[in-house]
Amino acid sequence: MSRRHREATNVADATLTFEEGTVRVESDADLPHAETDARSKTQRAPGFRYAALREALDRRGIDYEDSVLDAPDLPDVVSTYELREYQRDALAAWDDAGRRGVLELPTGSGKTVIGLKAIEELQTATLVVVPTIDLLEQWRGELESEFGVPVGQLGGGEQTVEAITVSTYDSAYLRADELGDRFGLAVFDEVHHLGGEGYRDIARLLAAPARMGLTATFERPDGAHEVVAQLVGERVYAIDPDELAGDHLAPYDIKRLEVELTPAERERYEEANEVFTDYLATSNIRMQSGSDYRELVKRSGSDPRAREALLAKQRAREVMMNSEGKVEALESVLADHRDDRVIVFTAHNDLVYRLSERFLLPAITHQTGAAERREILGRFRDGDYSRIVTSNVLDEGVDVPDANVAVVLSGSGSEREFTQRLGRILRPTEDDRPALLYEVVSAETAEERVAERRR
Incomplete structure (x- = not known):
């Protein structure tokens, strides 16, 4: 993926x-993805179209001079990792797709190793973009x-x-203009974050022709994964945890x-739920999608009944997610798994601290x-602690020590959240213990539908 220069016998065509996150093309040819700049009498395209512009010139047999990338030299790098079969398949699928695309693999399956092998294979300057400081330090x-x-x-108090x-998404966003021509390969870890409005500019302004996205859950409920596919490439490989369980995962x-x-x-639940459903019956809001919820929030700014319905929904949610029955169920699970390593997940901080105090x-x-x-x-990793309780802060972007039991007391209807929490217990243990996830649900509440949806 070194920079290419094509020279004609006399002057390139x-x-x-x-320049400033865009590729400028001086050519009489009408090229795809490019718009004519009347002032400079050139064609311009966003940085991420660089590879497509080169391909278009190659297809038409047009000789060209290419001075887009100003990437620093990369010393020969070699990784000692040996790829597993499914990792080789993933990397091969990415190669076959023109070294662009998203790889979807479960948490704990070694996505980082595939990224390292891509860098070794291309031997080109590389930018790795991650969502958290923890992942920044790990990479x-x-x-x-x-x-x-x-x-x-870039991030975590350092700018080199x-x-x-390796950069956080925040730092890459702030410096996307100046980084645009510095790298031949961009690796986006937890690539679904790239669907956020601001973060899209990172990939849009980078000229890196090779792009790899890594994630355990590519699709986003808001459909923004389609934007990610345009900027990084389509999902070119996916493997389910069930396919790896027993061999490479627990x-x-x-x-x-x-x-x-x-x-x-x-x-309390029925009273709050009745206020909510009564409003829906007269408001033409069916609550079948995120847009319906956003409409309710919008109305709550000017309609007192909509605001009361929203507050009632929140009260009902808190009752079903933080019920005393869940606390008692957790007590039983902890008693049954005294010798296991357990992570307890909740949706609310209040319940985290309540459980922390009750069960130490x-x-x-x-x-x-x-x-x-x-x-x-660190103490959980060393065995000083055998169980911890957390809200969604450990769902992704944090190196969580091996555990073999997870208890989901509450959460959203997101498949991504559920998959990530399951992934926290899928790394094989030294004694080959199977992993077990408990999903605790309040009966005869909306939580039953939420649980079915995230499955």
Whole structure:
């Protein structure tokens, strides 16, 4: 993927240059994806169209000079990892797709290793983009350990650029213009984040012709994965956890535990739910999609009844997600798994702290400082702690030590969230214990439908 320069006998028929996140083409040919700039009498296209423009010139047999990439030299890098069969298949599928596309593999299946092998294969300057500081540190440590070269870092209090650089999405967004021509390969970890409105500009402004997206769950409920496919490439490989369970991931089972609301909880739930459903019956809102919920929120700004319905929905949700029956179910699960490593997931911080106090569980939420979180996870990894409780802060982007039991007390209807929580217990353990996920659901509530939807 080194920079190519085509020269005709005299003067090239076209010239490609890079400026402020766009590729400028000096050519009389009418090229796809490009718009004519009347001022400069050239054609321009967003950086991510660079590879497509070169392909169009090649197809038409047009000689061109290409000075788009200004990538620093990359020392020869070699990874000691040996790819498993499914990892080789994933990398081959990406190669066959023109070295563009998204790879969807379960948490714990070694997506990072595939990215390392892509860098080794292409031997080109590479930008790795990640959503969190934890992943930033993990990728940098892995790259430095494997390749033995300096690795740049954008984020976490450091701003250095090397031939191989790891950046948070936030830092890459802020510096996308200046980074646009520096890399031949861009690797987007947890690539579904790229569907966010602002983050899209990272991929749009980068000229990197080779692009790899890594994720355990590509599709987004808002449909923004279609935008990601335009910027990075289509999903070219996917494998289900069931296909790896027992060989490369721990065999697993999922058990649903239904608990009853107490009489007092049932009364509060039904009362709040009735306020909500009564409003829906007269408002022409069916709550069948995210847009319906957004319409309710919009109306709540000016309609008192809509606001009361929204608040009532929240009250009902809190009752069913934080019921006393769930706490009792957790007590039973913890008693049954005294010798296992257990992660308890909830949707609300309040329940995290309630459970932490009742069962003396180390707690991790968004309010937990980075140093304290590292200490808790470190002790969990070393075996000092055998169980922790958390809200959705550990769903992704954090290196969570091996566990073999997960308890989902509450969550959203998101398939992504469920898949990520399951993935936290799928890494094989030294004693080959199977993984077990408990899904605790309040009976005869909307939570039953939520649980079915995320399945």
